Amino acid sequence: xxxxxxxxxxxxxxxxxxxxxxxxxxxxxxxxxxxxxxxxxxxxxxxxxxxxxxxxxxxxxxxxxxxxxxxxxxxxxxxxxxxxxxxxxxxxxxxxxxxxxxxxxxxxxxxxxxxxxxxxxxxxxxxxxxxxxxxxxxxxxxxxxxxxxxxxxxxxxxxxxxxxxxxxxxxxxxxxxxxxxxxxxxxxxxxxxxxxxxxxxxxxxxxxxxxxxxxxxxxxxxxxxxxxxxxxxxxxxxxxxxxxxxxxxxxxxxxxxxxxxxxxxxxxxxxxxxxxxxxxxxxxxxxxxxxxxxxxxxxxxxxxxxxxxxxxxxxxxxxxxxxxxxxxxxxxxxxxxxxxxxxxxxxxxxxxxxxxxxxxxxxxxxxxxxxxxxxxxxxxxxxxxx
Amino acid sequence: xxxxxxxxxxxxxxxxxxxxxxxxxxxxxxxxxxxxxxxxxxxxxxxxxxxxxxxxxxxxxxxxxxxxxxxxxxxxxxxxxxxxxxxxxxxxxxxxxxxxxxxxxxxxxxxxxxxxxxxxxxxxxxxxxxxxxxxxxxxxxxxxxxxxxxxxxxxxxxxxxxxxxxxxxxxxxxxxxxxxxxxxxxxxxxxxxxxxxxxxxxxxxxxxxxxxxxxxxxxxxxxxxxxxxxxxxxxxxxxxxxxxxxxxxxxxxxxxxxxxxxxxxxxxxxxxxxxxxxxxxxxxxxxxxxxxxxxxxxxxxxxxxxxxxxxxxxxxxxxxxxxxxxxxxxxxxxxxxxxxxxxxxxxxxxxxxxxxxxxxxxxxxxxxxxxxxxx
Numbered sequence: 034x035x036x037x038x039x040x041x042x043x044x045x046x047x048x049x050x051x052x053x054x055x056x057x058x059x060x061x062x063x064x065x066x067x068x069x070x071x072x073x074x075x076x077x078x079x080x081x082x083x084x085x086x087x088x089x090x091x092x093x094x095x096x097x098x099x100x101x102x103x104x105x106x107x108x109x110x111x112x113x114x115x116x117x118x119x120x121x122x123x124x125x126x127x128x129x130x131x132x133x134x135x136x137x138x139x140x141x142x143x144x145x146x147x148x149x150x151x152x153x154x155x156x157x158x159x160x161x162x163x164x165x166x167x168x169x170x171x172x173x174x175x176x177x178x179x180x181x182x183x184x185x186x187x188x189x190x191x192x193x194x195x196x197x198x199x200x201x202x203x204x205x206x207x208x209x210x211x212x213x214x215x216x217x218x219x220x221x222x223x224x225x226x227x228x229x230x231x232x233x234x235x236x237x238x239x240x241x242x243x244x245x246x247x248x249x250x251x252x253x254x255x256x257x258x259x260x261x262x263x264x265x266x267x268x269x270x271x272x273x274x275x276x277x278x279x280x281x282x283x284x285x286x287x288x289x290x291x292x293x294x295x296x297x298x299x300x301x302x303x304x305x306x307x308x309x310x311x312x313x314x315x316x317x318x319x320x321x322x323x324x325x326x327x328x329x330x331x332x333x334x335x336x337x338x339x340x341x342x343x344x345x346x347x348x349x350x351x352x353x354x355x356x357x358x359x360x361x362x363x364x365x366x367x368x369x370x371x372x373x374x375x376x377x378x379x380x381x382x383x384x385x386x387x388x389x390x391x392x393x394x395x396x397x398x399x400x401x402x403x404x405x406x407x408x409x410x411x412x413x414x415x416x417x418x419x
Numbered sequence: 420x421x422x423x424x425x426x427x428x429x430x431x432x433x434x435x436x437x438x439x440x441x442x443x444x445x446x447x448x449x450x451x452x453x454x455x456x457x458x459x460x461x462x463x464x465x466x467x468x469x470x471x472x473x474x475x476x477x478x479x480x481x482x483x484x485x486x487x488x489x490x491x492x493x494x495x496x497x498x499x500x501x502x503x504x505x506x507x508x509x510x511x512x513x514x515x516x517x518x519x520x521x522x523x524x525x526x527x528x529x530x531x532x533x534x535x536x537x538x539x540x541x542x543x544x545x546x547x548x549x550x551x552x553x554x555x556x557x558x559x560x561x562x563x564x565x566x567x568x569x570x571x572x573x574x575x576x577x578x579x580x581x582x583x584x585x586x587x588x589x590x591x592x593x594x595x596x597x598x599x600x601x602x603x604x605x606x607x608x609x610x611x612x613x614x615x616x617x618x619x620x621x622x623x624x625x626x627x628x629x630x631x632x633x634x635x636x637x638x639x640x641x642x643x644x645x646x647x648x649x650x651x652x653x654x655x656x657x658x659x660x661x662x663x664x665x666x667x668x669x670x671x672x673x674x675x676x677x678x679x680x681x682x683x684x685x686x687x688x689x690x691x692x693x694x695x696x697x698x699x700x701x702x703x704x705x706x707x708x709x710x711x712x713x714x715x716x717x718x719x720x721x722x723x724x725x726x727x728x729x730x731x732x733x734x735x736x737x738x739x740x741x742x743x744x745x746x747x748x749x750x751x752x753x754x755x756x757x758x759x760x761x762x763x764x765x766x767x768x769x770x771x772x773x774x775x776x777x778x779x780x781x782x783x784x785x786x787x788x789x790x791x792x793x794x
Contacts, residue, residue: 060515065522066463073629115703117695118640121518122462126640129633130688133681136555140676154554154629155533241533245526252519289537295530302523306509314512 037162042280044161044178045294048234049246049272051185054192055227056247057265060255061203066121067106067224068247070128072231072240074105076135076153079235084142095180095232102228103221105131156239158280158290177237184233188226195219200261242291246272249298256309271301323418327411329365331395334374337384338392348380371417387414426669434559435672441561441569442664442683445622448573450638450660451580452618454653455611457639458591463518464503464612466632467525469619471502473532473628476553477539486550488565492620495553499616502528529628556627558668558679569621576614580653587611588649626680637687638663644698663687715755720785722755723764727782730774739771 059065078101082094105127112123139149166176173179192199202209202219210216227247234243254267279294286293307314340346348366366382369375374388384392391414398406411418429435456465472495479494480486502524509520536550552560580587586607589597598604615635622631642655667683696704725745730736742756756772759765764778774782 060519063516063518065516065518066466069466069522069525112695115695117644117701117703118457119460119462121460122457122636122640125462125466125632125636126688126691129630129637129684133630133633133684133688136681137677137685140678140681241526241529244522245530248519248522249527252515252523255515255519256513283534286534286538287541288534292530292532292534292537295527296534299527299531302527306513312513314508317512 038280038284040162040175040178041158041290042277044175044181044237045158045276045280045290046273047178047181047185048238048243049250049276049294050269051181051188051230052234052243052246053250053268053272054188054265055223055230057251057254057261057268058199058203058223059227059247060251061261061264062223065248065252066124067109068227068231069244070105070109070124071102071224071228072235072244073128074131074135075099075101075228075232075235075240076132077101077138079153079232080135080138080142095229098232098235099225099228101131102231103225106221106224106228153235154240155289156235156237156242156291158238161237180233181237184230188230191222191226195222199223203261238294239291242295245295245298246275249295249302250275253298253302253305256305256312271298275301326361326364326368327415327418329361330368330374331407333365333369334384334388334392335396337375337382338389338396343381346382348377348382368417372415374414424673429669435668437563437566438558438561438672438679439665439668441566442558442625442668442679443661444566444569444573444664445625446634446638446660446662446664446683446687447657448569448576448660449618449622449634450642450656450658451653452576452611452615453635453637453639453660454642454649454656455587455591456615456635457643458649458652459611461615462636462640463521463632464506465615465619465635467506467521468499468503468616469623469628469631470525470532471528472496472499472620472623473529473553474498474535475501475532476550476623477532477535480539480550481535488624489568491553492623495620495623496616498528499620500613503612503616552627553623554627555629555678556623556625556631556680558625558671561625565624572617572621576618579610579614583607583610591649626683630680630684633684633687634660634663637684637691641687641690641694644694644701659687659690663690718752719755719758723759723778723782724785726759726765726772726774727779727785730779736779737766737773737775739768739773742767742770742772745772 056065056068059068075098078098079094082091082097085097086093088094108127109120109123112118112126113120118126135153161177162175164176166173166179198209198214198219201212202214202216206216209219230247231240231243234246238246250268250271251264253271254264257267258264275294275297279297280290282297283290283293305313308316310316337346344350348362366375366377369388370377372387373385374391375382376385391410394410395407398404398410429439453465456462475494475496475498476491477494478498479491482494483490506517506520506524509515509523510517515523539550586597586602589600589602590604590607590611594604597607619631619635622634626634638656638658638660639652641659642652645655646652663683663686667686668679670686671677671679671682694702696702699705722745726740729740729744730738745756756765756767759778760767762778764775764781765772766775
């Protein structure tokens with residue numbers, strides 16, 4: 034590994050961490066699309082800043098672009114407050130307009146500005162190590178490493194300083210407000226940090242990757258845990274993992290690093306989306322199927338309890354009267370048998386004492402409108418689940 | 420070329436005519452379908468879909484190796500649909516919220532698309548140049564066959580829209596009711612979403628991935644301000660969209676170095692801006708005027724009520740009182756007094772005022788809602 038390669042991976046990892054922290058809160062606060070809006074609408078700020086300074090790394094440019102990001106948030110909120118359109122429409126109206134202004138500014142001044150819209154959207158991490166920070170002739174490393182590092186430091190300090198406030202206002206706005214934490218200040222603080230992170234990172238990795246690095250690791254982590262600290266930790270791990278593996282994938286493919294990191298994030302999310310233990314799609318589908326069978330079982334047991342006639346309790350009756358398919362009735366019967374709820378004698382089904390007890394309790398819960406309790410009851414009675 | 424020249428050339432010049440027609444049709448169809456997206460609170464879906472279309476374009480180029488816009492758009496359509504249904508899957512099957520799902524799919528698909536695009540650029544195939552026009556769109560590359568394609572799709576959209584108008588409408592405003600009536604809401608839902616995806620994909624070549632969502636939203640958001648009727652809104656949105664297309668093309672053609680996509684978006688944004696402010700029933704301007712008028716009415720009523728309370732204590736209701744005693748009362752100004760005199764509720768004599776019979780009557784009925792025409 035050459036020096037430049039290490040530096041690229043370092044920058045990518047730092048960006049990933051710096052994005053994962055505000056990203057987690059954005060996802061939890063249902064404001065993920067705001068980060069997309071910010072990442073687009075910082076463009077006019079960048080262009081104007083570049084006009085003035087002619088340097089992509091200058092603090093004035095970062096300040097102006099951050100301002101553009103905050104202006105977006107304010108505008109979106111203002112439009113929402115008028116009640117003329119819904120929140121999401123407001124977002125969708127503001128950022129394309131600002132982005133268009135940026136694109137037109139660039140195109141109109143193409144001779145003065147050596148700024149490519151592609152570069153703003155996509156960044157080029159591969160060139161980041163070439164732009165070095167020189168202080169009185171001493172090479173201190175790549176400029177973007179310093180910028181991203183500084184932003185990360187600020188983010189971490191703010192996170193530790195205001196963790197309690199952030200947590201409270203994220204999960205219970207009303208309580209936070211009544212305890213005297215101003216939700217408005219925390220909201221705009223978070224928005225400002227998101228803007229700064231977006232601006233600081235776009236130079237290295239591009240605006241779109243910033244969005245991906247903010248939302249994807251947090252969303253992936255959210256599928257695995259509901260603990261805020263664990264979620265923060267996991268999203269940082271996912272971010273850094275994608276950054277490093279993405280770099281090598283791009284290296285192997287000889288393609289855009291930003292695109293490749295995003296792809297790694299996508300693969301990671303897809304895996305977790307499918308296979309997460311409790312909230313993954315497969316687990317959810319399995320649970321839904323299980324619950325369907327168990328509901329059928331309950332219906333069947335209730336039916337048995339209601340009828341003493343042999344005709345109503347005959348196995349074939351299941352197919353004929355309750356209109357179940359063969360497979361379905363077979364699964365239900367087997368499940369009931371395995372759990373010792375019923376005995377089948379000469380194709381006549383009758384409840385065991387355990388089955389009777391279960392059914393009686395279930396009826397109690399149903400008539401007292403406490404259906405939810407049945408879920409807990411199942412744990413006591415079922416040896417095997419559906 | 421200035422704008423006048425543009426309009427004289429638009430009917431004779433092939434390129435200009437094609438582009439203008441193309442953007443106009445595009446604006447109309449996106450405006451039309453955008454109305455549904457906006458009303459279904461799926462405004463940002465367009466943004467996600469347009470970004471999600473990018474890998475489709477790259478993959479269909481990788482497979483066919485051809486740059487025929489129809490095949491590329493077919494790829495875009497497929498990947499846009501995959502993106503849309505994945506978003507839906509995330510929202511229904513997990514506890515992630517819609518904004519997260521949208522942002523996720525948007526950025527992941529776009530990043531993957533960029534990976535493929537940069538990968539294609541490194542390929543030893545001279546044909547690959549120009550794929551990046553789908554990023555920001557290049558209306559100038561429109562040819563007549565593209566416009567025909569747009570016209571046909573618009574025609575189909577219009578046909579389906581008219582055919583299923585009732586179903587779309589009921590799904591839009593009362594989904595549960597539609598279900599109880601026996602409509603297959605899932606099919607209608609998929610149908611309308613697919614058409615939205617189709618409209619977005621059509622616009623990629625002209626406006627580009629990044630700005631396409633605004634084409635969908637802006638005309639619809641503008642149209643929403645002028646009417647409460649769905650039919651009128653769809654019609655107005657189509658109109659606004661078409662005009663944004665034409666004006667945008669005109670402005671960008673009349674200047675150097677102006678790309679068409681962003682200008683169209685800005686023109687559409689101007690439409691929205693004007694609608695937000697000047698729409699008679701919802702607009703901010705008239706709302707403010709109504710607000711001020713209401714406040715003035717209230718002040719007038721308060722003054723009258725105060726006078727009534729004073730006059731009530733006297734046997735003669737027209738007993739004159741000093742104006743000075745009103746001064747401490749909040750809401751009293753010379754203006755309100757003058758207005759009351761104009762209405763003949765109060766007469767002035769030197770520095771005193773007295774309530775007239777008429778004024779006394781309307782004041783006593785002030786809170787009985789009998790004086791509706793009172794101003």
